[in-house]
Amino acid sequence: MTPTQEQELWMYRHMVVSRFFEETIETIYMEGKTPAFNMAKGPIPGEMHLSNGQEPCAVGVCAHLNSDDIVVSTHRPHHVAIAKGVDLKKMAAEIFGKKTGLSGGRGGHMHIFDAHVNFSCSGIIGESVGVAAGAALSRKMQGKPGVAVAYLGEGAANQGAFHEALNLAAVWKLPVVFVIEDNAWGISVSKQASTAVKYNSDRASAYSMPGVHIPNNDPIEIFAKAGEAIERARNGEGPTLIEIETSRLAGHFMGDAEAYRPAGEKEHLAEIDPIPGFKKRLQDQYQWTEAQDEALRGQARELVDAAIQFARDSDYPAPEEALDKVFV
């Protein structure tokens, strides 16, 4: 399965938007946090897990999805949310804790919910998988179209929830795809130090489902393999496990000194940054020009700036609104 030029540009554009978004958040996050770093300070308090480098995992999969399909993501959700079509302004406002945010400031950056595009995520490692399997079960029982995609990190593949949900999805042949974003690090512990198998995709064989290993963070290959998995799911042929070796260009969260990284790793990851790589591909394949690239980047920048401005301009909720929305 190969993407059309239009699909490639869609993927590239969303990667660029996501990167601009994260870089902007990164800058604003530090406002009020210097010289002394205090997580509670500044316009964006709390933990912040940036997705720089992991954009191919988002676009290569979500290029095959429409708003009816379900995505359940992780504590590092922005790139996937953007590729799934989550309202960027409302997401930015949520991250700022504003009244206009997706949940009016109740959730925050690890709890992004946009019911209009069936996107949600969780800050608990491994809990995306059961929820996605259940959404897939819902579609199957209702005879409604749509597949579910669960994102998880490679660290979550050592959680019981992962194994339980894969087994359940396979037993019930559910239209769900499990996507492992293997960024090689569970906070500071390497995959090698935490995981008995070399490839988590091998674990699929324990649950009689295809396991697909994608080694190089290549959006085109992710597009191809995810497309096959999603088609299988749509055709009622059951779940697939996909493992993507991706790159976490930033720390686990903002403020992470990353002393655990081997010397030279960050530099190497910067060299294999997927965005310049994609640009080069567009140049080689489609005679993509600098002028076209500048225009695309300009539009992406405008989108992000508008979202951030919306967030900055929005009011905070009244504190006592915290008491609402526990129940409906």
Added chain:
Amino acid sequence: MTQVQAKARKLTIARAMAESIAMEMRTDDKVFVMGEDIGELGGVFGNTRGLYKEFGSERVKDTPISETAFIGAAVGAASDGMKPIVELMFVDFFGVCFDAIYNMMAKNTYFSGGEVNVPMVLMTSTGGGYSDGGQHSQCLHATFAHLPGMKVVAPSNAYDAKGLMTAAIRDPNPVIFMFHKALQGMGWLGTEKDAIVNVPEEVYEVPLGKAAITRTGSDVTIVGITSGVHHGLKAARELEQQGVSAEVVDLRSLVPLDRDTVIQSVRKTGRLIVVDEDYHSYGMTAEIIASVTEAGVPMKAPPQRVAYPDIPIPFTPVMEQWALPSAEKIVKAFAKMKENE
């Protein structure tokens, strides 16, 4: 069957739960059931009996022993428009799947600013008294009721069981439905006859968050839930022999908690005893006493609680029966109150 016989029909809690679920499944194709041994077997405690035969394996789904997966899946299905009813066989098993319950099921509505509903029922068995040991005998009412985002109900009789189940299934929020094993009417778990009561054949709701005055009285208010209500009723009958008029309040729901009914009762009687088979400290008994105290209700004596000691539930019958709440303990608690007056 004549009309008179139909009206007098008595059911066990187990039958009443199954009947309510079946009636909702007939009229709402979004309702389905998942859990361990809830299919052909009809549930270890009988509360899904007959459903598999009527609705088949697609809507009455036996699951692997994977509570995290199937309760997580219920959250996903409920968020997508279905109305799953899942069974956690023993409440004691919550340890393996609490993330799906309190971090996902109970919080997703809040995290979505009310945009995502999670209309699901988690039914789970509670209680001991039959020497099943410390991992199959707990009540854990407060463990669930303490955490925000889920409603918690626990019937003491079959009428309430049917009505509460109907209301729980129809509620757009997650509801924990706790049923006490000794009240289920399963002979092999002992049978509390007072739990087997007349149950109308038609559909009806018992509102969530509304307590019931099970027995009216003027000298003392005994507040309980599930098994505690029955201990309270037995104690009230004994107290009556002593010329004491006891009022018994069945909370029926822990979340929402009907504080008003309790407060009004204690305003009338001036005395309060709270009974709970859940652990003594930090539990429902403390919450009720605190609520009445905060409301400034004048009391003739300090309130008392009769709850499970803060120990793992022991196996041997002499120890377990000694530790359980009982009518005798309630009567003694009343005597202690009178001494203090």
